[in-house]
Amino acid sequence: xxxxxxxxxxxxxxxxxxxxxxxxxxxxxxxxxxxxxxxxxxxxxxxxxxxxxxxxxxxxxxxxxxxxxxxxxxxxxxxxxxxxxxxxxxxx
Numbered sequence: 584x585x586x587x588x589x590x591x592x593x594x595x596x597x598x599x600x601x602x603x604x605x606x607x608x609x610x611x612x613x614x615x616x617x618x619x620x621x622x623x624x625x626x627x628x629x630x631x632x633x634x635x636x637x638x639x640x641x642x643x644x645x646x647x648x649x650x651x652x653x654x655x656x657x658x659x660x661x662x663x664x665x666x667x668x669x670x671x672x673x674x675x
Contacts, residue, residue, distance in 0.1 A: 607642040614639045
């Protein structure tokens with residue numbers, strides 16, 4: 584195993600462990616892509632001396648709690664004649 588693969592695997596394990604402590608379970612295998620040219624997250628400038636690896640996986644929350652969300656009545660279409668534009672809904 585190469586140097587970068589070891590660092591990538593260690594970083595992925597730390598990430599999965601952190602999410603596990605927060606109540607998330609990894610339900611798929613992690614997929615790691617790269618190396619790609621790295622970009623600064625704030626400025627989007629290219630960082631020529633760095634590489635970026637992209638990690639993808641699906642997590643599921645272990646103990647979801649039901650939540651009640653009240654939707655304002657003017658956002659719910661009561662009949663087919665009731666119309667509400669997106670702009671009106673966002674300003675509600």
